[in-house]
Amino acid sequence: MVYVEDGGFVTPGQPICVAEEYYPGLNTKIFRDNVVISTKAGFVNYDRSKRIVNIKPVKSLKDINLGDRVLAEVKDVQEKIAIVEILAVNMKPLKHKRTAVILPNIKTKQDLTECIGVGDLVIAEVVTLFSGVIGLSIWKNELGSVLPICSKCGRPLRRKDKTLICFKCGNKEKRKLAYIGVASLDKWLLGKSLPG
């Protein structure tokens, strides 16, 4: 019996198959009743010729730690979660972009679609790394959207009084803005300080 299909994602301790089907290989072990379980978070790989099952662990997170500040581009926003791609960590650009999730504010339970938008650049803090998933927060003053993008026409939104307005199409939107200066944003984007 096989509980997880080939290529499926598992977390530590999750049953994968019975040992009669596949023997435990890398990052797996036999638990009770001859059930093979994973010992690491990763992707299931059945080796049919050798009849063993391996877990390919998710890439190590050695370049990202709890408390790090990241610059990320927003890819998808739903009421309770947003998907982003991390571009830089602690002002250093990443060689390979990493996918992460922005978590909602537990206290205010504010709808995330009123706080960030697709295409925005945001500065966020790493608050969880559970099972290889990078969880981010944008709820401190200095965190949030630094380059809000109009959801209708894709141009940058500008601040006018207390709202954000698109000077091209007139669209008005809401954001949780990060209170940082332009110089600080330049540092993020360039990965180094500007001269002078």
Ligand SMILES: [Zn+2]
């Ligand atoms: Zn617009």
